[in-house]
Amino acid sequence: MFKKIVVLLMLTMLVGFSAEAGMHTNSEGKPVITVASDCTWPPMEFINSDKQIVGFSVDLMKAAANAGGYVVDIKNVAWDGIFAGLASGKYDCICSSVSINNERKKAMDFSTPYFEVQQSVVTNKDSKATTLADFKGKNVGAQIGTTGYFAVKKVDGIVAKSYDEVGLAMEDLYNGRISAVVCDDPIAADFALQQEEYAKRLKIAFIVKSDTPEYLGVAFQKGNKEVLDLVNKGLAAVVKDGTYDKIKAKWFGSN
Incomplete structure (x- = not known):
């Protein structure tokens, strides 16, 4: 999985860049890029107990900025409206576990891919389901506007329930109000396997x-x-110098 990402990032290594008129700079003359992130997706991007924005993608963006000669200002922005904010110029980019697909590419541009994901289905431990079709007639949750939600909507007979945050969907699953949650695999692993209370059930x-x-x-x-x-220049640089692998190991362990 990660080898694919490394190859893709290395192929887009850029030579030099321009930080001319129109781009905000700090007191040191470095370009400042404002990044929007819906910080409800542990371990990718979330708010920790100290009220700090942390996670894999947060570390990656900061490292890429350091390597690329610019600065990132990461702001917590709710998923609902995050794309409209980008279109209106409220921030320079979004780094928030956004899957690249053809529909989104019509409305926005994307960096080199930085992570490969799959859609995982989280259920109660006593569930015998092996496909989404097994949930026909039942409520299945996902965060609205995500690829997980789109996957649920594709299956006839499932009652798709949307949530502003994936954590709210997990809470409803834990409390028996829905039968499953669909989301990116690293987020699924964090909620279902690493959060002690949820992991029991x-x-x-x-x-x-x-x-x-x-x-x-x-x-x-x-x-x-x-x-x-x-x-892209910053992302390629952190792959080349090994920083990407170190950040990956910090949040997901070594393969």
Whole structure:
């Protein structure tokens, strides 16, 4: 999985960049890129007990900025409206476990993929379900506007229940109000396997089958090549110097 990402990032290594008129700079003259992130997706991006924005993608964006010669200002932005905010120029990009797909590529540009994900289905441990079709007639939750929610909506007979945050869906699952939750596999693992209370009752039942791989990328306003190139340069640099692997190991352990 990660080898694919490394190859893709290395192929997009850029030589030099421009930080000319139009881009905000700090007192040191470095470009400042404002990043929107819906911080409800542990371990990718979330708010810790000290009220700090942390996670795999947060560390990755900061490391890429350091390597690429720019600065990132990461802001917690609710998923509902996050894409509209990008289109209106409220921030320069979104790094928030955004899956790259053809529909989104019509409305925005994407960085080189930085992570490969699959859609996992979290259920109660006593569930015998092996496919989404097994939930026909039942309520299945997912965060609205995500690929997990789209996967649920594709199956006839399932009652798709949308949530503003995936954590709210997990809470309803834990309390028996829905039968399953569909979300990215690292998020599923965090809720179902690593959170002690949930781990006693929940499990990852299966992965939703897909004919094509699903990658996460940083999203940019259509045509904002200057900022996109800057971020791609930083991402490629952290792959080349081994920082990417160190960040991955910190949050997911070594393979």
